[in-house]
Amino acid sequence: AQLDTLDIIVLVALLLGTIAYFTKGTYWAVPKDPYANSYANANGGAKDGQGRNIVEKMDESGKDCVVFYGSQTGTAEDYASRLAKEASSRFGLKSMTADLEEFDFDTLDTFPENKVAIFVMATYGEGEPTDNAVEFYEFIGSEEPTFSEGTPAAEGPLSKLNYVAFGLGNNTYEHYNAMVRKVDEYLSKLGAKRIGEAGEGDDGAGTMEEDFLAWKEPMWTALQEALNLEEREAVYEPVFEVTEKDDMDATNDLVYLGEPNRNHLENKQKGPYNAGNPYIAPIAESSELFTDKTRNCLHMEIDISGSNLSYTTGDHIAVWPTNSGKEVNRFLHILGLADKKDTVITVRGLDTTAKLPFPSPTTYDAVVRYHMEISAPVSRQFVASLSQFAPSEDIKAELTKIGSDKEYFQQKVSSKNLNLAQFMQIMSGDKPWSSVPFSLFIEGLHKLQPRYYSISSSSKVQPKKISITAIVESIEKPGAPHVVKGVTTNYLLALKQKQHGDPKPDPHGLDYAITGPRNKYDGVHVPVHVRHSNFKLPSNPETPVIMVGPGTGVAPFRGFVQERAALAKSGEKVGKTLLFFGCRNAKEDFLYKSEWEQYKADLGDNFELITAFSREGPKKVYVQHRLKENGKEVDELLQKKANFYVCGDAANMAREVNTILAEIVAKNRGLDQAKAEDVVKAMRTSNQYQEDVW
Ligand code: FAD
Numbered sequence: 001a002q003l004d005t006l007d008i009i010v011l012v013a014l015l016l017g018t019i020a021y022f023t024k025g026t027y028w029a030v031p032k033d034p035y036a037n038s039y040a041n042a043n044g045g046a047k048d049g050q051g052r053n054i055v056e057k058m059d060e061s062g063k064d065c066v067v068f069y070g071s072q073t074g075t076a077e078d079y080a081s082r083l084a085k086e087a088s089s090r091f092g093l094k095s096m097t098a099d100l101e102e103f104d105f106d107t108l109d110t111f112p113e114n115k116v117a118i119f120v121m122a123t124y125g126e127g128e129p130t131d132n133a134v135e136f137y138e139f140i141g142s143e144e145p146t147f148s149e150g151t152p153a154a155e156g157p158l159s160k161l162n163y164v165a166f167g168l169g170n171n172t173y174e175h176y177n178a179m180v181r182k183v184d185e186y187l188s189k190l191g192a193k194r195i196g197e198a199g200e201g202d203d204g205a206g207t208m209e210e211d212f213l214a215w216k217e218p219m220w221t222a223l224q225e226a227l228n229l230e231e232r233e234a235v236y237e238p239v240f241e242v243t244e245k246d247d248m249d250a251t252n253d254l255v256y257l258g259e260p261n262r263n264h265l266e267n268k269q270k271g272p273y274n275a276g277n278p279y280i281a282p283i284a285e286s287s288e289l290f291t292d293k294t295r296n297c298l299h300m301e302i303d304i305s306g307s308n309l310s311y312t313t314g315d316h317i318a319v320w321p322t323n324s325g326k327e328v329n330r331f332l333h334i335l336g337l338a339d340k341k342d343t344v345i346t347v348r349g350l351d352t353t354a355k356l357p358f359p360s361p362t363t364y365d366a367v368v369r370y371h372m373e374i375s376a377p378v379s380r381q382f383v384a385s386l387s388q389f390a391p392s393e394d395i396k397a398e399l400t401k402i403g404s405d406k407e408y409f410q411q412k413v414s415s416k417n418l419n420l421a422q423f424m425q426i427m428s429g430d431k432p433w434s435s436v437p438f439s440l441f442i443e444g445l446h447k448l449q450p451r452y453y454s455i456s457s458s459s460k461v462q463p464k465k466i467s468i469t470a471i472v473e474s475i476e477k478p479g480a481p482h483v484v485k486g487v488t489t490n491y492l493l494a495l496k497q498k499q500h501g502d503p504k505p506d507p508h509g510l511d512y513a514i515t516g517p518r519n520k521y522d523g524v525h526v527p528v529h530v531r532h533s534n535f536k537l538p539s540n541p542e543t544p545v546i547m548v549g550p551g552t553g554v555a556p557f558r559g560f561v562q563e564r565a566a567l568a569k570s571g572e573k574v575g576k577t578l579l580f581f582g583c584r585n586a587k588e589d590f591l592y593k594s595e596w597e598q599y600k601a602d603l604g605d606n607f608e609l610i611t612a613f614s615r616e617g618p619k620k621v622y623v624q625h626r627l628k629e630n631g632k633e634v635d636e637l638l639q640k641k642a643n644f645y646v647c648g649d650a651a652n653m654a655r656e657v658n659t660i661l662a663e664i665v666a667k668n669r670g671l672d673q674a675k676a677e678d679v680v681k682a683m684r685t686s687n688q689y690q691e692d693v694w
Pocket of ligand 1: 316321375376377378417418419451452453454455469470471472473474475484485486487488489490552555556692693694
């Protein structure tokens with residue numbers, strides 16, 4: 001056949017392409033990866049089977065101490081970094097942190113006796129390991145883990161290993177701190193020697209930070225003794241080097257202005273979308289379910305049709321927030337960086353094991369706005385580490401006192417609801433603290449975390465649109481000079497204002513960079529990803545369901561009821577659908593009031609909404625009371641294998657509901673309280689009783 005011109009062009013192009021491919025890097029330059037030091041790459045951990053031997057890794061990099069972390073949302077990872085830093089600055093231990101997922105554990109039996117391994121383990125969900133700790137947990141907890149030297153488990157293969165353990169848990173869950181307890185048990189069973197007590201931090205009681213601080217001092221003393229360490233005056237040793245790039249401009253295409261990763265930087269966002277890679281989703285609709293003088297409650301519809309994201313009813317959506325301009329400016333001002341906010345900086349790990357929390361090159365403004373949790377409560381340990389950079393001797397003495405005295409800290413900082421920049425402003429009379437290295441903040445502040453929302457729509461009814469129901473956080477404490485404005489929810493409120501035509505949305509003077517880095521969120525967009533959950537409707541719609549969801553706790557139940565109403569409408573048989581909802585009063589904050597009427601029309605008598613209004617009558621009535629009043633019906637449904645769901649406040653409501661359910665079971669089945677509690681426990685184990693609490 002004859003070749004026509006097009007064929008020839010194609011063939012020539014293919015030939016050139018092939019030559020180019022095979023000569024790559026020889027005859028033409030491969031552009032140097034500008035992100036070679038970005039967080040994805042700077043990570044010293046191992047991948048794909050290479051360098052997964054922790055003992056070797058520590059040997060090569062001259063480390064004496066490894067802090068492993070099992071972390072889901074980043075908190076355990078933060079604590080691990082803090083321990084590693086302290087081990088180094090106070091005791092001169094060469095330390096590294098290590099993601100449990102990135103190492104194998106069969107060589108732990110060769111871990112040198114003069115070194116130490118610290119395990120910081122978060123417990124996730126119902127006493128489960130975090131995703132990155134699953135393999136480690138399964139290995140260490142198996143009947144007969146096989147170690148490199150072949151010593152059987154019964155003969156203590158880990159007898160040389162010194163370890164330290166701290167757990168992050170929440171006492172409102174049944175399996176409180178199960179992970180650290182189990183890991184501690186397994187390690188000691190294998191002969192390893194624990195140094196100090198195994199610590200337990202309690203997020204449920206809100207004492208995580210103080211639990212950690214109280215645990216670590218005696219632990220360091222024990223470690224000092226065990227490894228014969230000498231304490232020295234803590235000197236700050238940066239983990240990251242921050243360099244200002246005068247030869248680069250913030251308009252340069254290589255500079256990250258808040259884009260979370262390289263694809264976003266290059267305008268090529270693509271899935272899979274997850275905790276490391278958000279989808280910049282259009283907000284299809286937004287409204288306020290109610291507003292009163294002090295509260296706003298948002299309803300939003302997030303359009304995921306342009307992505308490969310999917311969800312099922314009961315899942316969570318994660319929203320990636322942006323700090324408000326007001327707080328960003330305050331922070332940059334007090335650090336003396338206001339004039340340099342757009343200066344390009346590169347951030348580099350000073351040793352191979354340092355993991356960057358955001359991509360570089362970037363700017364001060366972008367780091368503070370998109371990557372640092374700058375509005376959160378101040379940590380006492382951070383105050384102590386800040387003291388050496390105080391602008392005067394007096395301030396230094398005050399910081400040292402605050403940092404070392406729990407009560408004084410409470411009085412000067414916690415009780416006032418201050419964030420870090422506000423605290424620094426008060427300390428210095430608003431004079432900038434120009435000598436604090438920026439790296440101290442990168443290392444000492446938390447990474448800005450996505451916030452989760454229980455999806456309030458049904459995936460069967462609207463598979464490509466995710467509903468959010470969120471109360472806008474605005475917390476006033478009596479006597480505190482500052483009103484805490486929730487980071488994410490006020491940002492969402494600004495987006496809602498923009499969608500409704502406000503050209504400069506500015507809730508409470510917070511002033512957001514609402515169009516995102518390089519206007520990439522223009523229109524009305526928000527970065528999100530979806531997290532799948534186990535909080536699920538029964539697969540058979542005839543199974544009855546009982547739902548308890550006061551306030552925004554009703555979010556997933558709107559999805560549940562929406563789904564069951566749609567099934568009923570399409571002719572399916574749907575079982576009893578009983579919802580307990582509570583709010584202040586019927587006129588003020590009754591979420592989705594008219595929608596429930598529609599669902600009732602579709603589901604008929606099979607849908608029952610039982611309300612509790614806490615501020616209507618002389619006595620406060622909560623969902624717990626209503627549950628008790630309806631105990632007989634609840635128990636009958638449970639005996640018919642109804643699923644029982646609770647969503648919302650973990651600290652009080654969910655716990656009380658659990659107690660009341662046991663009372664209901666006891667009363668209606670003639671059991672004593674202990675037996676009834678066992679029945680409720682068994683319901684949890686078999687997933688008949690499910691919680692989505694926060
Ligand atoms: P943040 O800035 O995170 O502040 C939260 C709170 O921390 C403040 O209210 C305050 O109490 C405290 N705080 C912050 N800074 C300070 C300071 N400087 N000093 C003292 N205290 C401070 N919420 C919903 O509304 N609807 C839902 O459907 C929903 N579902 C959820 C599902 C899951 C699985 C989880 C884990 C949480 C859910 N939440 C839900 C809660 C939600 O994720 C957020 O925590 C909430 O919206 C607040 O986020 P924010 O960024 O606005 O507030």
